[in-house]
Amino acid sequence: METASSLPDDLDPESPRASLTEPPKGLSLAQLRAQLREAHARLHQVQVQLQARQEQLDAKEQALQALARESTAQARQHRCAEQVARLAQLGHWQWDAGSDTLAWSDETYQCFGYASGQIQPTLALFLDHVLERDRQRVSDLLQQVLRQADPQRPRSVEFGFRRADGAWRVGRLLGEARRDAEGHALSISGALQDITELRHTEQLFHAAFNASPMGTIVSRLGDGVFLDVNDRFAASFGWSAAQARGRSGLDLNLWVDTVVRDLWREQLRQHSMLPNFETQWRHRSGEVRQVSLSAQRIDVDSEPLVLTFVNDITAHKQAQARVDFLAHHDPLTGLPNRVLFRDRFELSAAWARQLGHKMALLNLDLDHFKTINDTLGHPAGDQVLQQVAQRLQQVAGSTSTISRQGGDEFLIALGSIQDEQRISHIAAQVIAAMTAPLHTGGQELEISLSMGIAVWPDDGEDFDTLLQCADTALYQAKAAGRDTWRFYTPAMNEQALEQLQLRTLLRRALEQRQFVLYYQPQIDLASGALVGVEALVRLQREDGAIMAPGQFIAAAEDSGLIVPLGEWVLREACAQAMRWQQQGLPALTVAVNLSAVQFRRGDLLHSVTQALTDAGLAPQRLELELTESILIDDAEQMIDQLRRLKALGVCLSIDDFGTGYSSLAYLKRLAVDKLKIDQSFVRDIAGDPDDAAIVRAIISMARSLKLQVIAEGVETADAATLLRMHQCHEAQGWHFARPMPAQDLPGWLEQYQGRRGA
Numbered sequence: 001m002e003t004a005s006s007l008p009d010d011l012d013p014e015s016p017r018a019s020l021t022e023p024p025k026g027l028s029l030a031q032l033r034a035q036l037r038e039a040h041a042r043l044h045q046v047q048v049q050l051q052a053r054q055e056q057l058d059a060k061e062q063a064l065q066a067l068a069r070e071s072t073a074q075a076r077q078h079r080c081a082e083q084v085a086r087l088a089q090l091g092h093w094q095w096d097a098g099s100d101t102l103a104w105s106d107e108t109y110q111c112f113g114y115a116s117g118q119i120q121p122t123l124a125l126f127l128d129h130v131l132e133r134d135r136q137r138v139s140d141l142l143q144q145v146l147r148q149a150d151p152q153r154p155r156s157v158e159f160g161f162r163r164a165d166g167a168w169r170v171g172r173l174l175g176e177a178r179r180d181a182e183g184h185a186l187s188i189s190g191a192l193q194d195i196t197e198l199r200h201t202e203q204l205f206h207a208a209f210n211a212s213p214m215g216t217i218v219s220r221l222g223d224g225v226f227l228d229v230n231d232r233f234a235a236s237f238g239w240s241a242a243q244a245r246g247r248s249g250l251d252l253n254l255w256v257d258t259v260v261r262d263l264w265r266e267q268l269r270q271h272s273m274l275p276n277f278e279t280q281w282r283h284r285s286g287e288v289r290q291v292s293l294s295a296q297r298i299d300v301d302s303e304p305l306v307l308t309f310v311n312d313i314t315a316h317k318q319a320q321a322r323v324d325f326l327a328h329h330d331p332l333t334g335l336p337n338r339v340l341f342r343d344r345f346e347l348s349a350a351w352a353r354q355l356g357h358k359m360a361l362l363n364l365d366l367d368h369f370k371t372i373n374d375t376l377g378h379p380a381g382d383q384v385l386q387q388v389a390q391r392l393q394q395v396a397g398s399t400s401t402i403s404r405q406g407g408d409e410f411l412i413a414l415g416s417i418q419d420e421q422r423i424s425h426i427a428a429q430v431i432a433a434m435t436a437p438l439h440t441g442g443q444e445l446e447i448s449l450s451m452g453i454a455v456w457p458d459d460g461e462d463f464d465t466l467l468q469c470a471d472t473a474l475y476q477a478k479a480a481g482r483d484t485w486r487f488y489t490p491a492m493n494e495q496a497l498e499q500l501q502l503r504t505l506l507r508r509a510l511e512q513r514q515f516v517l518y519y520q521p522q523i524d525l526a527s528g529a530l531v532g533v534e535a536l537v538r539l540q541r542e543d544g545a546i547m548a549p550g551q552f553i554a555a556a557e558d559s560g561l562i563v564p565l566g567e568w569v570l571r572e573a574c575a576q577a578m579r580w581q582q583q584g585l586p587a588l589t590v591a592v593n594l595s596a597v598q599f600r601r602g603d604l605l606h607s608v609t610q611a612l613t614d615a616g617l618a619p620q621r622l623e624l625e626l627t628e629s630i631l632i633d634d635a636e637q638m639i640d641q642l643r644r645l646k647a648l649g650v651c652l653s654i655d656d657f658g659t660g661y662s663s664l665a666y667l668k669r670l671a672v673d674k675l676k677i678d679q680s681f682v683r684d685i686a687g688d689p690d691d692a693a694i695v696r697a698i699i700s701m702a703r704s705l706k707l708q709v710i711a712e713g714v715e716t717a718d719a720a721t722l723l724r725m726h727q728c729h730e731a732q733g734w735h736f737a738r739p740m741p742a743q744d745l746p747g748w749l750e751q752y753q754g755r756r757g758a
């Protein structure tokens, strides 16, 4: 039964009034009212209870939602951390002190080469993987972390370890302890990273850095402070790495010009790469070096750094300067060479044109320089050239450009000539400057030079023409006896042209075998017998005209053509002597003229030997006629050649004796066999008592030296008689016979012998 104090069980809490529509029977109104009041009160209580329960439910709901939100965020964070750990290959590990258990993250497993969860990690297993040499250090680190009171300071150690697959790696371990209120470690957790690649890259960088053949610097762009320098830098600039680190190029006083440094740094700020920036740096000792900087900006940890390669190009620059110098100067004397001289000349000419002035080009050539070179050797020759260059500079250096063209040729350009007398004045000074003897290799040398002068613009407007004119004038100065100068004249040009034509003619004549030999008999005065012939060269022109040697020998000597021509004469003369011998003519000596040029430029010994061998002629049948000038050249080498020739067995005679200065000492030294009295004394011997006296003196001197003596240019019977009376051995001249072609000799001999017999 229901009591008024209790509500019906089916009372609908949502709609209590509806549940009470039927009033219970047998109740007074008051009771009913009381019951209703009570019901209301209970209802109210239920409502309060319900509301309270609702509030409780709401609070729970909110807490649950917050919890859910929190765990979602945590899950996200965890996922994020996992992703970061995976990307960074950063393993996590945790050791719990209470249970002494170790937990690894997936990355830690991977790091050691295991699949996640493949093994149960323990500290012993972990240490087992560590390289033995590093094991103690890792162990120490863990101990330190355990004891370390400062939790803010995680500890780390780098160590080598072996992966499950046996590969050796480098790892970095970090650890941090969690402690209870008393400071006892509850657990250690930390990170593990495989830094093998990083270390590898670092090692490579350091190896490259230190092995770089160039000084290499890592510096901060901001303040220019050096973070590191390699050994090469230290070697090049005298600052050790320890001294350079932490200091800037400015602190080290490297930059010779700090403005250039500012410029370089400014450019580096604008460009990430700055190759081959050439400047000057100072060595610690103060010595200035030329350097080429190649810089590259590198941004590490967002701090702009600069990697600079320093190439010491001092030697290269010096070599380049030397090359530039050599391209424009003569290395022996340091004077401008032809290229630079021409440039300067043209510049001066442009200037002179503006001012209406003249210029002069002086072409200089040392006299007999070849003899100096041949006798004293090239080093002495070089010293002579250097001293000559110095003298030229002293005399004309301040007002002119001097150049060595090569060999013993020098050029002087005189600018701004207003008075042509000045040219002669300087020319005279230059000649005079050579009069004082030079000293080389302990020897005193007399030298002289010849000079040709051309005036601009009178003789030529351009450099080449002017040089040609000066060359022609030089040739004339030499022809005039050397040690002098000549101004160019148009007439000289004609002569020069003739010379050129003559040289061409000679060259062609040699090629086309237009040279012929004439032979002039030589008579033994005592017996009147033919004892020899002198071979005299002629040029038979295409039109049949015969050119005498006087017209071309000098040109052949100047051009050097005398060497091949002389060889031909030797061969032909020997061959002809042999032919006559074979024809049954009496044994004859054939005399051949030799030029000094043949001694200097040719290989005479070889030519003579070859000519004798080819012809099969006995050396005693060949006589070599030397001019006194050959002896005056006084070269040891010349004397040596003569000795060797003499040793072959050939006869040596001195031609034109009496006109030169050959000393008796030489005659003895050279073991000459014969003297040939010059025809200038012989021709008038019958009419001129002086000539007769000279001839007598030469004959008696020759006889007392036991030399043979022959007179040339014997034109008359009287002369022949006188010579015979003075006991001259032999004679040659028109009185006996003129020079004749080889084929005429047998006929002449027949007639001559007939005349003698008659």
Ligand SMILES: Nc1nc2c(ncn2[C@@H]2O[C@@H]3COP(=O)(O)O[C@H]4[C@@H](O)[C@H](n5cnc6c(=O)[nH]c(N)nc65)O[C@@H]4COP(=O)(O)O[C@H]3[C@H]2O)c(=O)[nH]1
Pocket (backbone or CB within 6 Å): 520, 535, 536, 537, 548, 549, 550, 553, 566, 569, 593, 594, 595, 625, 655, 656, 679, 712, 713, 714, 715, 732, 733, 734, 735, 739
């Ligand atoms: N007035 C006059 N003259 C006479 C008389 N007897 C000979 N002569 C000339 O005198 C010259 C003698 O020759 P040389 O003194 O060696 O002088 C030679 C010699 O120095 C040179 N020569 C000739 N042939 C050669 C050669 O093959 N080689 C070299 N290097 N020089 C040569 O040319 C020079 C001139 O030769 P050529 O014109 O042939 O002139 C020859 C000859 O023709 C005479 O009675 N009266």
